[in-house]
Amino acid sequence: MKFWVGFLALLLAAALAFLLRYYRRWRRADRELKTVAEELDVQRRAAEQEQKRKKDLVAFLAHDLKTPLTSVVGYLTLLRDKPSLYPAERERYTAVALEKAQRLEELLGEFFDISRMELHQDEGRRDTVQLTLLLEQITDEFYPLLGDKGLKLEADIAPGLVTVGDADKLARVFDNVLRNAVSYSHEDGAIRLSADLEEGSVHIRIANRGLGIPEKELSNIFDRFYRLDAARSTRTGGAGLGLAIAKEIVDDHGGSIAAESNGADTVFHIVLPAL
Numbered sequence: 001m002k003f004w005v006g007f008l009a010l011l012l013a014a015a016l017a018f019l020l021r022y023y024r025r026w027r028r029a030d031r032e033l034k035t036v037a038e039e040l041d042v043q044r045r046a047a048e049q050e051q052k053r054k055k056d057l058v059a060f061l062a063h064d065l066k067t068p069l070t071s072v073v074g075y076l077t078l079l080r081d082k083p084s085l086y087p088a089e090r091e092r093y094t095a096v097a098l099e100k101a102q103r104l105e106e107l108l109g110e111f112f113d114i115s116r117m118e119l120h121q122d123e124g125r126r127d128t129v130q131l132t133l134l135l136e137q138i139t140d141e142f143y144p145l146l147g148d149k150g151l152k153l154e155a156d157i158a159p160g161l162v163t164v165g166d167a168d169k170l171a172r173v174f175d176n177v178l179r180n181a182v183s184y185s186h187e188d189g190a191i192r193l194s195a196d197l198e199e200g201s202v203h204i205r206i207a208n209r210g211l212g213i214p215e216k217e218l219s220n221i222f223d224r225f226y227r228l229d230a231a232r233s234t235r236t237g238g239a240g241l242g243l244a245i246a247k248e249i250v251d252d253h254g255g256s257i258a259a260e261s262n263g264a265d266t267v268f269h270i271v272l273p274a275l
Contacts, residue, residue: 065107068100075100110241128275129170131161131202135195138174142182150188158196162275165253170272173249173257174204176242177268181208184266197274201255204270213261221259222247 075097079090139155146153163170181191185208192207213221222243250257255272 065104068103068107071100072097072104110245126164127167129163129165129167131163131170131195131204131272132157132159134167134171135161135174135193135204138171138178139193142178145179145182146191149182149185151182151185152190154190154192156192156194161195161197161202163202163253163272164275165272166249169249170253173246173270174206176246177206177257177270180242181206181266181268184208185210200274202272202274204272205267206270207265207267209265212263212266213259214263215261218259218261222257 075093079085079093079097085093135157136155139153139157142153178191178193185191189209193205195202195204197203247257250270250272253272255270257268257270259266259268261267
């Protein structure tokens with residue numbers, strides 16, 4: 001009798017051990033299936049977002065190019081159909097048509113830049129970049145743009161700042177952020193640019209006083225095609241790509257870009273690895 005009791009106990013223990021192993025394998029397989037399903041869902045959503053970005057690119061391209069193109073065609077038609085215009089009128093209409101054509105060129109440049117980044121076709125160079133010299137050159141080139149609004153540019157750039165990257169792309173970053181500051185500054189104000197070495201990184205600050213950025217919008221301003229409001233859109237005519245392009249370039253260089261604003265004063269912080 002004791003033999004059969006012991007045998008049944010061993011048999012029951014073996015069955016329980018088998019069931020436990022099967023249950024653990026089933027749980028592991030279930031977790032793996034859930035992981036695969038989650039990964040597939042992430043890939044599906046990424047593909048949907050990619051498709052949406054492409055549709056947005058086409059939609060914004062059509063929308064943003066239409067207004068300046070219509071103006072160019074309208075003013076050129078007026079110049080053709082009215083040869084008797086006074087010289088002053090002809091000069092004014094020609095100047096407006098040229099301004100709108102230049103805006104078209106800028107918009108197309110932004111769209112081509114973002115398209116190359118989207119398709120990963122623009123790998124860029126990686127050379128030693130003398131940031132101090134690059135920033136000094138850019139600030140010198142900006143003085144003509146400041147005159148129309150009576151702005152002044154105050155620069156405080158530490159000597160010997162160096163990083164590794166694509167100088168042309170980094171120049172585009174600083175140009176985009178400075179243009180943003182010029183566009184949204186009060187007239188007769190000042191734009192302040194500073195650059196120094198902090199904890200192994202180059203920290204560039206570009207500050208202005210003017211049309212500030214609401215705190216709730218700060219996390220969105222680097223999104224593609226994002227515009228704060230109609231006032232800003234009308235004022236600059238931008239496609240909402242300048243800051244997005246700047247962020248992609250900075251990210252590609254292993255750095256970071258962020259903004260802070262108290263409603264009047266706005267500061268952009270650009271951090272790049274120092275060499």
